[in-house]
Amino acid sequence: MPQINFKRVPTSERDPKERARNFEEVNLGYTAEQAIEEAKRCLQCKNRPCVAGCPVEVYIPEFIKLISEGDFKGAIAKNKEKNNLPGICGRVCPQESQCEAKCTLGVKGDPVSIGKLERFVADQEIKDGVKAPEAPVKNGLKVAVVGAGPSSLTCAADLARMGYEVTIFEALHKPGGVLSYGIPPFRLPRNIIETEVNYVKNLGVQIKMDVLIGKSTTIKELFDGGYKAVFIGSGAGLPSFLNIPGENSNGVFSANEYLTRVNLMKAYKFPNFDTPVWLGKRVAVVGCGNVAMDSVRTALRLGAEKAMIVYRRTSNEMTARVEEYHHAQEEGVEFNWLTNPLEILADEKGRVTGMKCVKMRLCEPDASGRCRPEPIPGSEFTVELDTVIIALGTSPNPLIAQTTPELKTAKHGNLIVDDKYQTTMPGVFGGGDAVTGSATVIQAMGAGKIAARSIDEYIKAK
């Protein structure tokens, strides 16, 4: 029996000072030698605890074994049996709280770096040239998928593999959903999205851009047009704001707007691209999830001299991945814990000049188990700023539910679904942020996967 190695092989990263000024990918990934070495650490547990932690049920020990044997082509093929978007997942999944959290090695040492290995095989395949998948035999049954984000791409690809003729309808001009408009290229390079969307297309999935279901056409019309089932993965809707004075001042943006300008519209290439973005020198991002990290690190890359997080709780309660938090720290982001904005201040032209905040303290945990923050009287202070980005999450997009009375929604507009991801309208399924509100890419993909199975069952039972 080989000796157990508790220490993971690290990946190299770009120098924080250099990378904080450009949009190049931060993590450089494994070399082939490093990947093999890391893969050899896998214990190949018979009970496969890691797989139980993966929402898309990737054959984890199996693909890692193939890497350890140097069979990278075999490894990516094995991975893709379950996962249609490995290069994306390998980068943006919170593995530390999913597959890697269940890794047996994690009990006494570092869990196997499953995410980085997945990314390695995906990148290796791109280097070698991605083999187009064999087009599945068509069964002649049409399914419509609304939105081209992670849950939709997963659902569409799985259905195409089963033989369905799948059409995705996307409102924006590029597929990918949050992968394209939300996640910055320094975390997810655009060629990875392009490659993996192409892979889905090569499975026979058609993607129609510039179609907004609920406005351009309706769910009912899709059924009338011969679609046997519909999957709604329409994603995030209106961004949440603080509802404090001054929030409509010039220089206050939702994270959605700020990131969309930069990532989807390529405003960081202005004026070569036509879309402008506010170039703040002193930027505060309110919130401390992954979107907040993306926003604050983007602000640095756009030339901010000071970029800070303002969060009413502490690092213990933040929802951002530890990796993102560390990257932000290394790049010079300032963290203001236990701080809550009260008012955004502006000059006579309506431009942001600062933000009035109050210090908070954590009290006894409330019903949700999280410590409730409470303002400390008399601790108000003002911080000088020219930009405020609000990253407090979003509510699901309301457009489809508004035009489809059969679709019931919960209080915040989330589509109500059963355990098979079927909505209250027969034949209509839903997943991703449209159902859960702001959540992770992999959760959305997991929902898309289960929904694909449910759609297959639904159509076959008819």
Next chain:
Amino acid sequence: MFTILEKRDLADKICEYVFEAPLVAKKARPGQFVILRLDEEGERIPITLADTDPKTGRIKIVVQAIGTTTNRLHCFEKGGAIADIIGPLGTPTHLDGFKKAVCVGGGVGIACIHPIAKELKAMGVQVTSIIGSRCKDLVFFEDEMRAASHELIVTTDDGSYGRKGLVTGPLAELLQGADKADVVFSVGPVIMMREVAKATKPYEVKTYVSLNPIMVDGTGMCGACRVSVGGVTKFGCVDGPDFDGHQVDFDLLMKRLAMFKEMEQQSLGLWQKEGCKCHK
């Protein structure tokens, strides 16, 4: 890609385009808009629909060259194609329940008031329209608006055509007497819409204005188009673009419209230097 089927010069720097966009044409209602993007480098801008025909799948927009995108669009000729048109977006104008309407269009907003007047007339509402331009050379859609209204009043700021003065002059007259209008719809420059709302306020006539805040996605995702109506923040792209003119904070709208002014000028300057790369 979306092909330009027709292009017509209406006035100085104002062009009318007819595109093939069947999904938009089939569903569009008065007051709705599209977002368009010219090409890979282009931005997404909202343009209110001037006319649609569900039978032919054609839509009509009228565009005044002001910024980079609108100037760049004017380089496209008939037969050319732009990358994206999505719509119809926004909540349609509320048209039900009126007997006598005044439709006020100013500048390029004349094109946007057109479908509203046309639909009201078709619904049997008595429609008087007022269209205002700076001078005679900028007057357009006179025939279209005459056909869409029972009565048409044309004003120019300098008196070079029609009645001299602003649209608010004839508007005030229509708001008096027992037989006054019960609703006013207004599309045009922010200052004009503000003045229209001011003029109708004392008469307590319901006044709808169509707001044109900066948008990015236009589908209720980014929140760029925040406007304040009755002290409450609304999203122009999904809650609007029509709002109660007596409740709108026009000052805020004007400030927010100037948000990227310097960068817009930089972009336009660059475009002017490089010249028009014609798209055929």
